[in-house]
Every structure is written in C-alpha cells, then in structure tokens.
Amino acid sequence: MSDLLERLRGRGWRLTSQRRVVAEVLDGEHVHLTADEVHARAAGRLPEISRATVYNTLGELVALGEVLEVATDGRAKRYDPNAHRAHQHLVCSGCGAIRDVHPHGDPLAALPAAERFGFAVATAEVTYRGLCPDCRP
C-alpha cells in the first residue's frame, strides 16, 4: 500500500494532500472502515477534507483494485485495503465485528456448470456468520 501513491502517479493522477491522507488512513490496517469512519480519521489530519472527496477517492481506489468494497447488510459499505490476498469474511451476528478468513479450496468449484444458467461466473463471495467469543452466551 505504501507504493500505492507511486502507482497512482504512474497512472497520471495528481497527488493531492486529500488523496494522500485517505491512502494513509487505509494503509497497513487490516480493518474494514466505513466511508464516514475514513472521513473522520482523515479529517483528524486534514480538517477540511470533504465527504465528497473521501467518497470519490474510495471509489477510485476500488476501481483500481487497490481497495475492496464489502457490502454488509443494510448498513454502510466497508472499505478493505487487503485487496491483494483473496479472502472471505467472518461477521459476528451480535456486534457486527468483521474478520478476514481464508477457507480451503476455491468456492467457485462448488457451483456445477448446470447451476450456472449461462452466466460467465467470475467470483464467489462467502460471508460466514456466527457469534464472536464476546457475544457468545
């Protein structure tokens, strides 16, 4: 992620302080922040950064494949900087905590051709749900 800014420059992007700060907020942390959380942390370093710019930058990073968008039911999307190693998510049904997990095998392999209905199936996302240690009875 630290060379992300170089990669972006290589694509002809302007390196603005806003983009730099958003990249720094996502850098290194294996977290799954909402756009508003990214905005709050970015504003800690660059107080007047706008929500629109955070949304724009996140959208650009997603389009480049540098960040993944994780849709969690009903609530705000989460942005995942761990885009370079395929993984799935384990979500606590109690508190909403999210962890990266690495299941065995390729989930796509479980879908037989007869169940593909002519689709060109490209990806399989798996969401495991259950109660985390803190939320267990």
Add this chain to the structure above:
Amino acid sequence: MSDLLERLRGRGWRLTSQRRVVAEVLDGEHVHLTADEVHARAAGRLPEISRATVYNTLGELVALGEVLEVATDGRAKRYDPNAHRAHQHLVCSGCGAIRDVHPHGDPLAALPAAERFGFAVATAEVTYRGLCPDCRP
C-alpha cells in the same frame, strides 16, 4: 407459504387484510422483490396499504424465518419467500438479475477450525457474481 397465515394466527397474530395481501404477493413466486416492489404489487390489490406496514410485515416474516432478506450491495434489500430450502444466489454484475443456485457440499466445511477465531459459526452465505447471457459481450 399458503399455510403461513395459519401459522401466524397460531402465534397470536391478528390477520389483517394488509398482512394477507403481503403474504399473497410473496406466495409461490420464486422471485426476489424489493420492499417497494412488494408495496407496489400489494397496492394493486389493496390501494391504500402503506409503506410502513409493508416494511413492518416483511420484518416480521423475516423474524419468523418465513422469508429471507437478501442484501445486494448498495441497492435495496430483496425479500425471498424461498426460505425452506437452503440455497445461494447468482447475481449478474451487469443488470442485477438474481437466480437461486444450489452448490455442492456445505460451504461451512471449507472453513477450518483454526480460521474460526472462537466464533460459533452458524451459516455461510455465498454470492456468485458474473455476467448473465443477456449481459455477456
């Protein structure tokens, strides 16, 4: 689904015309309607049914396990009356069309204990994504 109204009555629910119409709209169809689509179809039979009641009734049916909520990223949730046979979903990345699919094996089995981090993992939802025949280049 046709005896759903009986099951609801058994739980002490009042059988109102609104609830009856929402149940009829979902009945039998293996579709994945949004709340607003359910409202539109229900209003065809009972013109003054309100959005709030449709949301309330759908939420109650979900809580009872009679209907599944399918979160599709960014868009409105879809309500799935096919709650009595486990299945997964295949979604077109182009037009958003949804189909029920039945992969081989239990997707939970692919997650080793060491990857469960103390969670009591209960379910695995799989979303397959790709282009449907109409959207393929």
Add this chain to the structure above:
DNA sequence: GTGTTGACTTAGACAGAGTCCAAGTTAGGA
C-alpha cells in the same frame, strides 16, 4: 520562478432506502 489550465476539491442540495411516531382504525375476545 511564474503562468496556465484542466483536474481536483468543496459545500450543500438532492435522492433512495428504511425507521419512527402520534393519531386513527380495527380484529377478535368478552
């Protein structure tokens, strides 16, 4: 260094999905 310019940022209006509330209505038991 200075100037130029189109890419970028901003505030705020807007939109879609869903929730909440106070007031009115009604299903179903007494």
Add this chain to the structure above:
DNA sequence: TCCTAACTTGGACTCTGTCTAAGTCAACAC
C-alpha cells in the same frame, strides 16, 4: 355488540451516498 390492545397510516426523519457549480491547485511549459 362493545372494548381495547394491536395494528395501520402519513409524514417527518435518519442514514448513506450522489451530484453540481464554483473555487482551488498540482504539474507541466517556459
């Protein structure tokens, strides 16, 4: 038939995200 708690209603409200017009500035040319 009456009564009342449960249900429904319309509209206000919240949350998430998009859009736009006007202002700003990074990067390049000189």
